[in-house]
Amino acid sequence: MFIDEAVIYVKAGDGGDGCISFRREKYVPFGGPNGGDGGNGGSVIIEARKELQTLLDFRYKRHFKAESGEQGKGKDMHGRNGEDLILPVPVGTVVFDKREKLMLGDLARHGERIIAAKGGKGGRGNSHFATSVNQAPKNAEPGELGEERELRFELKLLADVGIIGFPNVGKSSFLSRISAARPKIADYPFTTLTPQLGVVSHYGKQAVFADIPGLIEGAHQGSGLGIRFLKHIERTRVLVHLVDLMEVDEKKPMRLVEVINHELNSFSPKLSELPQIFAGNKNDIPEAAQKVMRVAACFKEQGIPFFSISAVTGEGISSFLDAVFAELERQRAHRQEFDPNQVSSDSALKGH
Numbered sequence: 001m002f003i004d005e006a007v008i009y010v011k012a013g014d015g016g017d018g019c020i021s022f023r024r025e026k027y028v029p030f031g032g033p034n035g036g037d038g039g040n041g042g043s044v045i046i047e048a049r050k051e052l053q054t055l056l057d058f059r060y061k062r063h064f065k066a067e068s069g070e071q072g073k074g075k076d077m078h079g080r081n082g083e084d085l086i087l088p089v090p091v092g093t094v095v096f097d098k099r100e101k102l103m104l105g106d107l108a109r110h111g112e113r114i115i116a117a118k119g120g121k122g123g124r125g126n127s128h129f130a131t132s133v134n135q136a137p138k139n140a141e142p143g144e145l146g147e148e149r150e151l152r153f154e155l156k157l158l159a160d161v162g163i164i165g166f167p168n169v170g171k172s173s174f175l176s177r178i179s180a181a182r183p184k185i186a187d188y189p190f191t192t193l194t195p196q197l198g199v200v201s202h203y204g205k206q207a208v209f210a211d212i213p214g215l216i217e218g219a220h221q222g223s224g225l226g227i228r229f230l231k232h233i234e235r236t237r238v239l240v241h242l243v244d245l246m247e248v249d250e251k252k253p254m255r256l257v258e259v260i261n262h263e264l265n266s267f268s269p270k271l272s273e274l275p276q277i278f279a280g281n282k283n284d285i286p287e288a289a290q291k292v293m294r295v296a297a298c299f300k301e302q303g304i305p306f307f308s309i310s311a312v313t314g315e316g317i318s319s320f321l322d323a324v325f326a327e328l329e330r331q332r333a334h335r336q337e338f339d340p341n342q343v344s345s346d347s348a349l350k351g352h
């Protein structure tokens with residue numbers, strides 16, 4: 001289980017002060033009070049949105065303030081209310097008051113909202129304070145202060161994309177290149193022993209990628225690290241299948257792919273049916289780069305797109321991610337079409 005977290009500070013808008021003012025009319029030396037009320041401050045509202053997958057955006061901006069109400073004006077004019085500030089979060093986000101350690105809400109459905117900080121009420125103007133004894137009150141109420149809070153968001157993440165391939169092909173290097181995750185990388189097989197998740201943002205789209213231990217032939221019979229860890233990618237929607245260009249036989253590149261697919265199928269036929277996007281890694285090494293054309297041609301013959309990337313230099317990764325995210329969007333749309341009540345991250349609530 002991987003929990004995405006964010007801590008932010010929110011402040012609702014203050015209420016505007018009530019106004020002290022008196023009527024001025026010709027021939028009336030002391031007009032009555034006509035100070036208007038201050039406007040209410042805007043509240044900070046948290047809203048669940050199904051388009052969002054992670055809390056990544058809150059790593060860059062952490063302070064949020066709603067608009068304050070305007071002060072009241074003369075002639076009984078009410079000050080303008082401050083606008084509410086709506087902060088979108090992914091469906092499945094649980095909101096806590098950090099200091100009080102209090103849960104404020106569990107936003108389980110698209111469109112659900114909670115008020116995280118309430119705007120201050122505007123103060124009343126002096127026209128409210130006239131009495132029979134005091135016809136010209138020189139007092140008005142100040143606006144209330146808006147609430148402020150430190151919030152903690154918690155979101156259970158499920159991987160959207162699984163990274164598969166033989167040991168040492170560069171799966172962890174790829175994840176560390178595209179996310180803030182820092183899995184162990186080393187020049188020997190089975191460096192990764194447990195699944196690692198990373199949050200990836202690509203042109204405003206977000207997804208969670210899972211890096212898992214490498215698979216080898218016979219894994220389903222227990223060779224290498226076996227296939228038990230495949231359960232961590234069972235509920236992903238797209239697989240990134242990496243091939244080491246140094247290892248691949250350029251005449252029969254599909255051979256390596258078939259071995260992996262056989263292992264996936266032995267674990268779960270459903271897993272082997274997930275869409276896979278293929279890339280040859282390590283194209284920064286000249287001998288590897290020389291193979292790319294031929295390997296790509298073999299894939300193309302079968303109508304399968306093939307990308308050439310380097311997890312070290314970053315070459316080719318952007319267009320590869322374009323393809324991965326495009327497929328992911330297709331899968332998400334497909335899922336919603338068949339089950340409109342299910343939103344993309346609701347399964348996160350059910351646990352892993």
Ligand SMILES: Nc1nc2c(ncn2[C@@H]2O[C@H](COP(=O)(O)OP(=O)(O)OP(=O)(O)O)[C@@H](O)[C@H]2O)c(=O)[nH]1
Pocket residue numbers: 166167168169170171172173174184185186187188189190191192193212213214215281282283284285309310311312313
């Ligand atoms: N030249 C080059 N080396 C790479 C590239 N990607 C990974 N490597 C190297 O390949 C080796 C294996 O990389 P890892 O990222 O640990 O591979 P992995 O697929 O996660 O391996 P396991 O966890 O053992 O399955 C390391 O020495 C990396 O530095 C690449 O694009 N170019």
Ligand SMILES: [Mg+2]
Pocket residue numbers: 171172173183184185191192211212213
């Ligand atoms: Mg690894």
